[in-house]
Amino acid sequence: xxxxxxxxxxxxxxxxxxxxxxxxxxxxxxxxxxxxxxxxxxxxxxxxxxxxxxxxxxxxxxxxxxxxxxxxxxxxxxxxxxxxxxxxxxxxxxxxxxxxxxxxxxxxxxxxxxxxxxxxxxxxxxxxxxxxxxxxxxxxxxxxxxxxxxxxxxxxxxxxxxxxxxxxxxxxxxxxxxxxxxxxxxxxxxxxxxxxxxxxxxxxxxxxxxxxxxxxxxxxxxxxxxxxxxxxxxxxxxxxxxxxxxxxxxxxxxxxxxxxxxxxxxxxxxxxxxxxxxxxxxxxxxxxxxxxxxxxxxxxxxxxxxxxxxxxxxxxxxxxxxxxxxxxxxxxxxxxxxxxxxxxxxxxxxxxxxxxxxxxx
Amino acid sequence: xxxxxxxxxxxxxxxxxxxxxxxxxxxxxxxxxxxxxxxxxxxxxxxxxxxxxxxxxxxxxxxxxxxxxxxxxxxxxxxxxxxxxxxxxxxxxxxxxxxxxxxxxxxxxxxxxxxxxxxxxxxxxxxxxxxxxxxxxxxxxxxxxxxxxxxxxxxxxxxxxxxxxxxxxxxxxxxxxxxxxxxxxxxxxxxxxxxxxxxxxxxxxxxxxxxxxxxxxxxxxxxxxxxxx
Numbered sequence: 001x002x003x004x005x006x007x008x009x010x011x012x013x014x015x016x017x018x019x020x021x022x023x024x025x026x027x028x029x030x031x032x033x034x035x036x037x038x039x040x041x042x043x044x045x046x047x048x049x050x051x052x053x054x055x056x057x058x059x060x061x062x063x064x065x066x067x068x069x070x071x072x073x074x075x076x077x078x079x080x081x082x083x084x085x086x087x088x089x090x091x092x093x094x095x096x097x098x099x100x101x102x103x104x105x106x107x108x109x110x111x112x113x114x115x116x117x118x119x120x121x122x123x124x125x126x127x128x129x130x131x132x133x134x135x136x137x138x139x140x141x142x143x144x145x146x147x148x149x150x151x152x153x154x155x156x157x158x159x160x161x162x163x164x165x166x167x168x169x170x171x172x173x174x175x176x177x178x179x180x181x182x183x184x185x186x187x188x189x190x191x192x193x194x195x196x197x198x199x200x201x202x203x204x205x206x207x208x209x210x211x212x213x214x215x216x217x218x219x220x221x222x223x224x225x226x227x228x229x230x231x232x233x234x235x236x237x238x239x240x241x242x243x244x245x246x247x248x249x250x251x252x253x254x255x256x257x258x259x260x261x262x263x264x265x266x267x268x269x270x271x272x273x274x275x276x277x278x279x280x281x282x283x284x285x286x287x288x289x290x291x292x293x294x295x296x297x298x299x300x301x302x303x304x305x306x307x308x309x310x311x312x313x314x315x316x317x318x319x320x321x322x323x324x325x326x327x328x329x330x331x332x333x334x335x336x337x338x339x340x341x342x343x344x345x346x347x348x349x350x351x352x353x354x355x356x357x358x359x360x361x
Numbered sequence: 362x363x364x365x366x367x368x369x370x371x372x373x374x375x376x377x378x379x380x381x382x383x384x385x386x387x388x389x390x391x392x393x394x395x396x397x398x399x400x401x402x403x404x405x406x407x408x409x410x411x412x413x414x415x416x417x418x419x420x421x422x423x424x425x426x427x428x429x430x431x432x433x434x435x436x437x438x439x440x441x442x443x444x445x446x447x448x449x450x451x452x453x454x455x456x457x458x459x460x461x462x463x464x465x466x467x468x469x470x471x472x473x474x475x476x477x478x479x480x481x482x483x484x485x486x487x488x489x490x491x492x493x494x495x496x497x498x499x500x501x502x503x504x505x506x507x508x509x510x511x512x513x514x515x516x517x518x519x520x521x522x523x524x525x526x527x528x529x530x531x532x533x534x535x536x537x538x539x540x541x542x543x544x545x546x547x548x549x550x551x552x553x554x555x556x557x558x559x560x561x562x563x564x565x566x567x568x569x570x571x572x573x574x575x576x577x578x579x580x581x582x583x584x585x586x587x588x589x590x
Contacts, residue, residue: 042492043516044508046500095442095501166483166513173511176476190473190555197470205467206550209528211485211493219471219484 002355007105010351011087014107017131018085023109026084028069030091034059037068040304040335050091050102062091066108067304067329067346068336074112074344075337081113081120087351100321101352107131109326110346112333118273120345121308121328122280128324128347129286129312135358137312137323141250142297143277144168144327145307146257146270150243153266156181156232159222171299178240183231194220195227239264246295250278253293277308304332308345314357323357324349363407364574364581367421367430370398370412374564377456378431385589405588407581416440418567423447425572428582435461435539435562439499448567452589457564459539461499464551466528466535475510475556478535482514485534496520496533499559503537506559525549 019025031052037045038059049064063069066086074082087107094100109127113120129139151164160181167173179185194200200220207213239260246256254274261271281288298309307328314320326347334341368389369375379389388403389410400410411427418432419440431454441447465472472481482493493515497503500517507515518533525545527533539562540546543553566589574582 038516039492042513043504046517047504047508098443163480163483167511170511170513173479176511180476188474188476188555191477194470194473200470203468203470207468208550209466209468209534210489210531211466211469211481211534213468215481215484215488216469216471219481222480222484223471 002352002359007352007355010355011105011107014131014349014351015085015087018083018107018109018127021083021109021127023083023085026070026073026086027088028063028066028073028086030063030089031060032063032069033057034061036072036336037061037064040068040332046093047095048093050093063089064092065090066106066348067110067332070108070110070346071329071333071336071344074110074342075333075340078112080342081111083112084108084110099319104353105351106348107351108346108348110344112342112344114343116280117307117328117343117345118276118280120343121277122284122286124326124345124347125281125308125310126284126286128310128326128349131349132312132324132354133358135323135354136315138292138315139310139312140292140294140297141308141310142294143270143274143308144298144305145273146267146295147240147243147299148306149267149270150240150264153264154232154236154240157226157229159226160229160232169299171296178232178237181232182234182237184237187227191223195224235263243267244296246293248293250281250288250291250293253295254278257295273307298327304329306331310347314353320353320357321350323353362575362578363409364429364578364585365409365411365427365572366402367411367413367418367427367432368400369415369418369431374415374431374457375412378454378564381454381456382589387585387588405581405585407578408585419444419448422567422569423571425569428569428572428574428578429585430567430569431564432567433457433459433562434565435459435499435502435560437565437567438560439502447570449570451566451568451586454564454566457562459541459562460558461502461537461539461560461562462558463495463503463535463537463554464525464540464546465554467550467552469552473555475507475512475554478554479512479514482512486514492516493535494518494533495535495537496524496527497537498524499537499539502559510556525551 015025034051050062051059053059070084089103090106091103094102111120111124148168151161154161163177167177243260246253257271261268278288298305305327309327311322311325313322324347328345330343333344368378382389386404390401392401393399398412400412402408402410415432416436418430419437421427422430423441437444472478485493495515496518498521520527524536524538
């Protein structure tokens with residue numbers, strides 16, 4: 001294990017690298033209001049972040065990452081475009097794996113820019129990769145935006161599309177919903193009985209709680225509408241599956257996705273963006289011919305990313321978390337911006353792991 | 362030194378535990394006044410009785426301060442991370458059976474499965490501006506269960522007692538609690554989701570995997586476990 005002082009020195013050197021690349025060094029509080037993070041990530045974040053409280057401010061979280069406070073700071077009146085860098089500890093609760101660190105340093109680079117998303121994506125990826133130096137790493141990339149475009153383009157009800165989009169980051173649930181909407185899984189008997197009931201609200205139970213009978217009636221109406229809608233076609237489900245299975249080097253992945261776009265015109269725009277990103281990466285000197293692309297990359301662990309995603313891994317060490325990771329989070333700025341939004345992309349490096357890997361550990 | 366056996370300090374759980382040990386030739390009893398938490402063990406030498414709140418027994422086992430302890434599966438699973446590495450199940454005791462379940466108002470005729478709950482939570486949040494509240498004291502178990510089943514847009518609110526009343530009091534929309542007969546749930550106009558319980562629990566005898574034992578204690582422990590086996 002490298003010494004803390006060594007990691008700290010490396011972190012500040014990395015921050016200097018990012019500052020020299022034009023980023024403004026910023027600091028954020030370690031204690032973050034829990035409410036914002038809970039509303040964003042849902043209750044699951046409690047399993048990943050430490051929650052503490054006092055009688056005055058209520059629940060607070062030990063900073064699980066810098067992205068949220070940096071976005072909030074920027075939305076309060078940052079310049080445009082803006083580049084930020086930071087270095088500091090983040091805290092992650094580890095209940096199931098004692099080998100994983102619950103406190104470690106992160107150094108980040110975040111870019112807020114309205115024009116040329118492809119150039120911004122490439123700038124962040126290239127800046128992070130350059131900062132990682134010579135250590136031999138495997139880079140993985142993906143693009144959540146292609147999947148969400150495919151879902152938006154499905155020939156089905158808006159309600160079903162919304163339900164699928166809500167669970168893009170929960171692959172198992174997404175699959176269950178897709179199977180149900182495609183008529184591939186049987187309807188639960190209780191739902192069949194509910195739909196067959198001419199007057200389901202004559203149930204004899206008292207109306208208790210805040211979720212009133214109007215809401216129950218509205219959901220029954222939605223279920224009836226869904227039962228009346230035709231299933232998502234097998235062809236469309238196959239196309240989504242084919243898309244999710246794309247896993248090749250970038251040029252082949254692009255070709256493959258272009259072929260899919262012939263039958264799935266809804267992803268045409270997203271395919272152009274992928275193509276522009278490849279060109280922008282190439283212009284930055286990245287060897288795109290050898291860069292991996294997985295269409296389903298980033299669906300499990302990076303809930304706020306909604307476009308380009310990437311990570312750098314140590315080959316042959318699946319036990320180690322990524323040395324660096326990042327992506328585009330336009331929707332996050334929309335949620336935190338209270339009516340305002342700005343496209344944003346960023347990434348972080350874990351200097352502790354970097355020092356460890358460089359030392360050959 | 363001696364083997365320390367932790368047992369719930371009051372109520373039916375204590376009485377039934379005493380009966381279970383009695384049936385195996387180990388007599389546990391409380392000593393001193395009615396209110397004093399002291400106990401005695403007859404029928405085997407070298408074993409001390411430690412009377413504790415059932416909720417504290419998992420922690421004491423994990424800390425190695427007691428060698429054996431009687432408490433519910435629910436409490437061990439809720440309170441100990443990586444519980445299999447800290448405690449070992451010796452024997453289920455056949456009483457204190459209860460299921461950890463999720464219940465919603467009976468008047469929610471549209472909600473019977475977790476899939477329904479998830480959809481109701483999404484609509485509830487859109488309409489009321491906050492995440493659907495589930496009252497419980499089993500935060501970890503419920504959160505893991507809902508995460509594994511892909512339920513979103515809910516929040517857990519802490520309730521250490523009278524949990525079934527929270528819905529009527531408008532402090533929660535659903536509850537996750539232990540039930541054995543479902544009587545209290547029905548009396549409060551609630552129904553259980555049909556997906557099955559989050560956990561089936563019963564009173565269980567556990568052995569700490571981390572408590573230190575001398576050679577003499579090891580011999581006592583072995584003899585005791587043979588008797589109880």
